Amino acid sequence: MDYIRKHKEVIWLLAIVVISALCIRMWGIGRSTATGAHNKTEQPAPTPLNHLITNSMSDSVQTRKFDAAIGRFMRYWGIKGGSFALMRNDSLIYAKGYGYANIEDSTACEVKHIFRIASVSKLITAVAVMRLCESGKITPQSQVFGVDGILNDSIFLNCRDKKISKVTVEHLLRHKGGFANPHGDAAFNRDLVARYLDKELPLSMDDMVEYATKIRLRARPGEWFDYSNLGYIVLSKVIEKVSGMPYHKYVKDSVLAPIGCHDIHLAENYCCGFRENEVSYYEVKEAEPVPSYDGCDSLVMKSLGGNDVHGLYGAGGWVASPVELAKLVAAINTHPGRESFLSQESIEFMTPLGKYERPAGWSSITSREWHRTGSMSGTSAMVKVYKTKGGSAPDGYDHYCWVFISNSSSWNGPQLSRQMNRSITRAMERVKEWPKVDLFELEQYAYNQQAERERLGESDTRISPVPYDIASDIAVWYDTKTPMMNGTQYSFSDNRIIEGNSK
Known part of the structure; x- marks a missing residue:
């Protein structure tokens, strides 16, 4: 009996030793893992392209006349600050800021500065939609409203005009949704929209989409072109619904980051929320304060809280630099022998040629030029893509793209883009030879x-x-x-x- 008792004691002792060893081992592993997790450093975010380039990199005797012409253009139209980027055959050959990013503290405008880009945002939204189409989640012919539509949530089903069930994704992309403007441009008259919906400010994206279902259409979907910010806000909701992600997150994660654009963001309305290196915005001297977008009693300038810029979303809500917008264009503009972020079919869908065809995302398209413009209080922007004969590209052309963004309104309003195109085109003619370098490197x-x-x-x-x-x-x-x-x-x-x- 003593032998058996001692034998049991030995077994229990061994069990205690083994269990203790296992506990010590597990504690060590846990501590090691915790320490490793603590010591592990996060991968640094890629440095945005516009942070790597300075004005001095594009200083030269050859381009002094160009710089002087840009300066004269800005002074004439009262533009406080601007930034310009130029690509040739997808190489970034020139980038420079002009004037002031902030007059109050005399901050000169540099390549690193970012600006509100107004309706140039529609180009970003169109690329995001085409990316979803290429993934097979939707098609341009997908129905947007109604029980069988993408936006079949209960709040969007009580439609005033039954024709709205015929609206497709393509109609919205090409401004053919048939939306009327009974209260002016809904994107910039939210107080009227709020009263119509019997809701309080600020209005959400869902509120704006609901408003689209509560008004009568001006025309049958697909039959009439009528430029519509509201249509692109609806597209922003389409992107959210299909992707299952917030609009801005899908665009940043699935479009901008893969292309390599890391300093393009959804705008904030008040200066306290501005991004690092974001410019200050200036309106014409005759501009007067208006009620703030969020329904507060305060009066503010349109560019500093009067307009709900953030709430424009895909219609006009992004901030960016010209160099990263140029990079975006390079990714969606196929040249012979060049890969693109979008398929050739998608690019051709966005840039149709024909008297009665309307582009998607772009403002206007011809066989040799693509334009995208944008303007609102405190900013004006333009993207131009064109080609010239006798170039070095495989098709015998040189393919150019330039982007100019300003931080100022002009007394000429939306017509400034026409003067901008004319002035910059003439200024470029003063340069006999552009650099044979690629700042993308x-x-x-x-x-x-x-x-x-x-x-x-x-x-x-x-x-x-x-x-x-x-x-x-x-x-x-x-x-x-x-x-x-x-x-x-x-x-x-x-x-x-x-x-x-x-x-």
Whole structure:
């Protein structure tokens, strides 16, 4: 019996030892995991392209007349600050800011600054819709309203005009939804819309879509072109419903990030919510304060809370820099031998040629030029794509795209884009030869630098010079004898280009 009792004691002792060892092991694993999770550093977000480029990189004797012409154009039209980017055959060859990003503190406008882009936002929205079409989740012919439509939520089913059930995604893209404006442009007259719906301000995206179902259509869907901000707000809701994500998140995650646009954001209405490097906005001197968009009793300028810019969503709610908008265009504008973010079929759908055809996302299309304009209180923007004969591209053309955005309204209002196109086209004719460089390469170099630092586990992000081939190319253009840019060596520090001391 003593033997059996002792044997049991040994077994219990061994069990206790084993259990204790397992507990210690599990505690160690848990502690190690927790420590690893604590020590693990998040992958840094890619540095936006507009943060890597400075005005000085596009300084040259050859472009002084161009810069002077842009300055005269801005002074004549009362534009406080602006930014310009130029691509040739999908290479970024020129980028510069002009005037002031903020007059009050004398902040000069640089390439890094971002602006409200007004209706240029519709181009971003159209690309997002086409991406959903390519994924097979919807088609351009998908019905939007009604029980069998995309927006078949209960709040959207009590439609005043039964014709609205015929509205398709394509109709909205091409401004052929048939929407009327009984209360003016609903996007900018939300107080009237709120009273019509018997709701309080501020209005949500759902409120605006519900309003679209409560008014009579001006025409049968597909029969009449009538420019409609409301239609693109409805498209924003379509994107939300189909993707299962907030509009801005789907666009950023599924469109902008894959293209490499990391500093394009949905706008905020008040300056306290402005993004880093976002400019200040200026209206014409005759402009008067209006009631704030959110129903508060305060009076504000339209560009500083009077308009619900954020609530424009896909109709006009984004902020961006010209260089990243140019990058977006490069991704959706196929040239011979170039890959595109969208299929050729989608691009042709967006840019049809024909007297009675309307583009999707773009303002106007011809066989040689594509335009997208945008304007509202405090901003004016334009994107122009065109080609010239005798170029170096495989099709025998040179393919150009330029983007100009300002932080000011003009007394000429929406017509400013026409003057902008004319003035910039004439200014470009003053340049005999543009740089044979590609500032997009700086972004790839920054990515490679960061990846190398991570591979080596370096915590020290000391200056690493721009590779000689890029600097040398620019130096040759500037007619200098050293790999410098106007006497300044550009280097990366913390994954950015900074100004260093020239040697």
